[in-house]
Amino acid sequence: MAERGIRLRALKAAFPHTIPIFAGFWFLALTYGVMMNRAGFSFLYPAVMSVLIFGGSLEFVAVTLLTAPYAPLQTLIMALIIQARHLMYGISMLDVYRGTGWKKAYLIFGMCDETFSINYTALVPKGVDRGWFMFFVTLLNHAYWVTGAVTGGLLGSLISFDTRGLEFVMPAMFAVIFMEQWIKEKRHATALIGLGCAAGCLALFGKEAFMIPAMVLVLALLGAFRGLLEEKGGEA
Amino acid sequence: MTPGQRAITIGLCILATVTTRFLPFLVFKGKESPGFVKYLGKALPAAVFGMLVVYSLKDTSVTIRPYGLPEALALGATVGLHLWKRQMLLSIAGGTALYMLLVQGVF
Numbered sequence: 614m615a616e617r618g619i620r621l622r623a624l625k626a627a628f629p630h631t632i633p634i635f636a637g638f639w640f641l642a643l644t645y646g647v648m649m650n651r652a653g654f655s656f657l658y659p660a661v662m663s664v665l666i667f668g669g670s671l672e673f674v675a676v677t678l679l680t681a682p683y684a685p686l687q688t689l690i691m692a693l694i695i696q697a698r699h700l701m702y703g704i705s706m707l708d709v710y711r712g713t714g715w716k717k718a719y720l721i722f723g724m725c726d727e728t729f730s731i732n733y734t735a736l737v738p739k740g741v742d743r744g745w746f747m748f749f750v751t752l753l754n755h756a757y758w759v760t761g762a763v764t765g766g767l768l769g770s771l772i773s774f775d776t777r778g779l780e781f782v783m784p785a786m787f788a789v790i791f792m793e794q795w796i797k798e799k800r801h802a803t804a805l806i807g808l809g810c811a812a813g814c815l816a817l818f819g820k821e822a823f824m825i826p827a828m829v830l831v832l833a834l835l836g837a838f839r840g841l842l843e844e845k846g847g848e849a
Numbered sequence: 850m851t852p853g854q855r856a857i858t859i860g861l862c863i864l865a866t867v868t869t870r871f872l873p874f875l876v877f878k879g880k881e882s883p884g885f886v887k888y889l890g891k892a893l894p895a896a897v898f899g900m901l902v903v904y905s906l907k908d909t910s911v912t913i914r915p916y917g918l919p920e921a922l923a924l925g926a927t928v929g930l931h932l933w934k935r936q937m938l939l940s941i942a943g944g945t946a947l948y949m950l951l952v953q954g955v956f
Binding site: 629632636658661662665666672675679683685693695698699700702703704705706707708710717721722724730733734777778784785786787790791792794798801803804805807808809810811812820823827828831832835836842843 | 894899
């Protein structure tokens with residue numbers, strides 16, 4: 614009974630943090646499911662892929678990959694390039710996910726952009742178990758994505774939605790998370806490095822190829838200016 | 850593509866995702882992480898959130914009409930609302946509502 618109470622409290626604390634993601638994921642996953650349906654795939658495809666990949670950008674690209682000629686090596690390289698940013702999330706979460714027991718494997722498995730952002734920044738209320746809180750953030754986001762993708766895959770072309778623009782919940786959420794981090798920091802050097810490197814590389818390399826050079830540049834700058842940044846900058 | 854080739858293609862996407870998510874945890878398992886990794890763990894998130902803002906807006910075109918104007922205005926509204934009320938859901942909902950209004954009715 615005590616264990617149940619702990620879980621329920623964690624679920625109640627986690628849910629409000631996932632509301633914007635519910636809106637954003639449902640819209641995006643529904644679109645993804647509809648795309649798969651229109652490309653001629655059974656709803657089982659988006660169902661399996663949304664459960665096991667759980668990464669929006671790659672799943673959209675996979676629609677194209679699955680309808681193009683078979684090219685396994687190209688697929689793997691493309692997928693690694695798209696997903697490489699998760700390496701940075703992992704490094705950031707090494708200590709945060711420590712001591713979460715058996716839940717840790719699932720926390721890492723379900724660590725998409727949005728789940729990482731919330732689990733890193735959210736202040737877990739007093740009396741709420743941190744491990745269960747992060748578990749439910751991950752699980753709820755995962756569930757939104759899967760149910761959206763399956764619904765889109767089942768209904769396919771029956772859906773005509775005038776929800777154009779709803780996808781802006783994602784940039785809006787990241788902007789707010791960025792601001793929350795900004796407010797917490799004493800100095801903003803690392804935040805500006807991230808923003809500047811990504812914007813600069815986007816302008817230089819274009820939207821398909823900018824994340825890897827941006828990551829390399831961010832790591833190089835953080836490495837080069839460690840002496841300056843370590844004491845004051847960056848830390849929450 | 851044959852069903853087998855489809856399965857491999859999907860499998861490779863899963864493999865790439867799981868690898869990039871688990872790799873840091875496997876490399877720095879158990880024991881104390883090296884100093885530089887610890888430092889990165891603290892310094893990276895702020896940089897990553899900056900990168901994610903850009904990443905989530907990467908499909909915005911500033912060279913063709915409406916030149917990224919709806920995104921700029923809605924982002925401004927989100928930031929403004931957040932500075933004013935500092936209510937996460939309100940800032941996100943307000944910015945998104947304005948964006949929907951702009952792309953459906955104005956631009």
